[in-house]
Amino acid sequence: MTRGLKKGLTNYGDAGFSLFLRKAFIKAMGYSDDALERPIVGITDTYSDYNPCHGNVPALIEAVKRGVMLAGGMPMAFPTISIHESFAHPTSMYLRNLMSMDTEEMIRAQPMDAVVVIGGCDKTLPAQIMAAISADIPTIVVPVGPMVVGHHKGEVLGACTDCRRLWSQHRAGEIDADEIETVNGRLAPSVGTCMVMGTASTMACITEALGLSLPMSATIPAVHAERVRSAEASGKRAAELAVSGGPRPSALISEASLRNAQIVLQAIGGSSNGIIHLTAMAGRAGLAIDLEAFDRLSRDVPVLVDLKPSGDHYMEHFHHAGGVPRLMAELADLLDLDAPTVAGGSLRDVVARAEFVPGQDMIRPRSSPIKPQGAMAFLTGNLAPRGAIIKHSAASPHLLQHTGRAVVFETLEDLALRIDTDDLDVAPNDVLVLRNAGPKGAPGMPEAGYLPIPKKLGRQGVKDMVRISDARMSGTAFGTIVLHITPESAVGGPLALVRNGDLIRLDVENRRIDLLVEDAVLETRRRALTAAVPGPERGYAKLFHEHVLQADEGCDFDFLAVPKGGELS
Numbered sequence: 001m002t003r004g005l006k007k008g009l010t011n012y013g014d015a016g017f018s019l020f021l022r023k024a025f026i027k028a029m030g031y032s033d034d035a036l037e038r039p040i041v042g043i044t045d046t047y048s049d050y051n052p053c054h055g056n057v058p059a060l061i062e063a064v065k066r067g068v069m070l071a072g073g074m075p076m077a078f079p080t081i082s083i084h085e086s087f088a089h090p091t092s093m094y095l096r097n098l099m100s101m102d103t104e105e106m107i108r109a110q111p112m113d114a115v116v117v118i119g120g121c122d123k124t125l126p127a128q129i130m131a132a133i134s135a136d137i138p139t140i141v142v143p144v145g146p147m148v149v150g151h152h153k154g155e156v157l158g159a160c161t162d163c164r165r166l167w168s169q170h171r172a173g174e175i176d177a178d179e180i181e182t183v184n185g186r187l188a189p190s191v192g193t194c195m196v197m198g199t200a201s202t203m204a205c206i207t208e209a210l211g212l213s214l215p216m217s218a219t220i221p222a223v224h225a226e227r228v229r230s231a232e233a234s235g236k237r238a239a240e241l242a243v244s245g246g247p248r249p250s251a252l253i254s255e256a257s258l259r260n261a262q263i264v265l266q267a268i269g270g271s272s273n274g275i276i277h278l279t280a281m282a283g284r285a286g287l288a289i290d291l292e293a294f295d296r297l298s299r300d301v302p303v304l305v306d307l308k309p310s311g312d313h314y315m316e317h318f319h320h321a322g323g324v325p326r327l328m329a330e331l332a333d334l335l336d337l338d339a340p341t342v343a344g345g346s347l348r349d350v351v352a353r354a355e356f357v358p359g360q361d362m363i364r365p366r367s368s369p370i371k372p373q374g375a376m377a378f379l380t381g382n383l384a385p386r387g388a389i390i391k392h393s394a395a396s397p398h399l400l401q402h403t404g405r406a407v408v409f410e411t412l413e414d415l416a417l418r419i420d421t422d423d424l425d426v427a428p429n430d431v432l433v434l435r436n437a438g439p440k441g442a443p444g445m446p447e448a449g450y451l452p453i454p455k456k457l458g459r460q461g462v463k464d465m466v467r468i469s470d471a472r473m474s475g476t477a478f479g480t481i482v483l484h485i486t487p488e489s490a491v492g493g494p495l496a497l498v499r500n501g502d503l504i505r506l507d508v509e510n511r512r513i514d515l516l517v518e519d520a521v522l523e524t525r526r527r528a529l530t531a532a533v534p535g536p537e538r539g540y541a542k543l544f545h546e547h548v549l550q551a552d553e554g555c556d557f558d559f560l561a562v563p564k565g566g567e568l569s
């Protein structure tokens with residue numbers, strides 16, 4: 001097999017000349033022949049002035065390079081797209097597939113025998129892993145790591161569960177403008193990803209469970225020296241993989257490893273985004289996530305990690321308690337421990353080396369869980385024929401069985417316009433409905449499922465209501481929120497048929513979400529639906545609109561997913 005600099009030559013019709021030219025150019029960087037004959041480890045550079053979560057990437061790249069060279073390899077960093085949650089218009093999910101395509105094609109286009117992908121902010125790890133599965137060269141994932149916690153008035157705080165909680169208090173008039181500004185400077189006290197169990201932490205934990213990163217790499221704080229050493233170790237291992245040729249992602253992503261990831265997702269109280277991303281990853285490997293089976297896991301796997309928003313603590317506490325290996329030790333009888341990992345060996349070796357920290361109660365035993373069931377439930381019903389997700393570990397228990405009157409918002413713009421008006425006809429027991437916020441409708445399925453509590457109810461002390469939509473929700477959010485209703489309303493899903501005042505029944509025990517309106521009435525409404533507005537006419541927006549799949553298929557592009565049982569090419 002062709003290795004190193006000879007790999008993937010630019011096509012001039014003369015391979016000898018292509019290599020001659022390539023070497024001539026790269027020597028302009030001052031590399032010696034010795035360096036250029038080594039196995040090459042590519043390293044993705046996702047540093048950006050717009051991405052504070054990736055603020056430590058330059059230091060991590062240096063550490064990975066050091067590790068590669070210590071093991072006799074040649075490191076070569078290259079840029080890819082970087083996406084930060086708060087700097088991605090209209091929403092980061094809209095760009096995930098673009099990042100995935102960019103990363104995959106740069107891995108394919110440039111000569112490298114292994115690759116280290118460094119990422120972390122919400123959509124970046126999923127994009128990079130989807131790319132790595134498709135490109136299928138040996139890959140190690142290096143998460144950037146979570147921020148350390150902040151403090152305010154003696155309280156420990158963090159992005160962004162506390163951002164939402166304190167902003168709600170400000171909206172309700174409990175925190176004044178000066179104090180909310182002070183808090184604003186304390187919620188994200190260092191570089192790194194959100195330090196609650198949001199999507200970034202969720203994906204880093206899932207990555208470890210899939211065996212794609214080194215043990216403990218999900219939880220080491222971004223600014224700790226240990227994070228840098230882990231990056232160095234990842235570089236060393238990547239250089240070994242560049243020589244041995246494996247294991248490649250295709251050897252690590254399997255029915256077993258995907259099931260292991262789902263178990264960990266349930267046990268950490270993970271983000272609802274995790275199941276969409278995992279579905280997209282599975283799709284790249286010609287596999288599928290069975291959402292009914294995922295739901296059955298939720299009944300067997302309790303939430304064991306005491307982290308916000310399901311619990312009380314933060315990622316650095318999870319790390320000091322033993323991290324993902326210690327959690328997996330608690331779940332050992334449910335996991336397939338024979339699943340191989342990129343570190344060499346299997347998950348069994350990782351679990352065997354888990355640290356048991358005396359007195360810690362961050363990672364609970366199964367006999368004393370944080371929540372008796374897992375993070376998420378999969379719902380179906382006449383409102384969601386292909387399903388919906390609720391993160392019931394972060395919901396209000398008294399709302400999990402609830403029937404209420406629908407208060408409908410047509411779009412995100414309509415929501416912004418009317419939610420805080422005094423004449424909005426809304427009561428605490430109503431169900432807030434948002435539509436046209438799905439993969440095609442918004443577009444990009446924004447994290448708008450956490451509809452704000454109407455101001456006039458907030459002032460009355462209402463903290464939670466049942467809210468339903470075809471949108472997603474940040475993993476950092478808390479509330480009784482039904483998400484990912486599929487098919488979405490913009491493609492004619494039943495959410496498009498709901499009218500103000502209709503009764504909606506949420507029955508989490510029986511995994512149902514239903515619109516209590518007669519079928520004949522719904523049929524009449526369906527016939528009256530106006531034709532969908534035409535999609536965008538050019539560019540990535542057109543590509544996205546025409547090819548994005550629904551939430552139950554991972555929102556990947558139809559031409560990137562591999563048919564179930566199909567081969568990677």
Ligand code: FES
Pocket residue numbers: 053084085086120121122159192193194198200
């Ligand atoms: Fe980057 Fe939360 S904003 S992980």
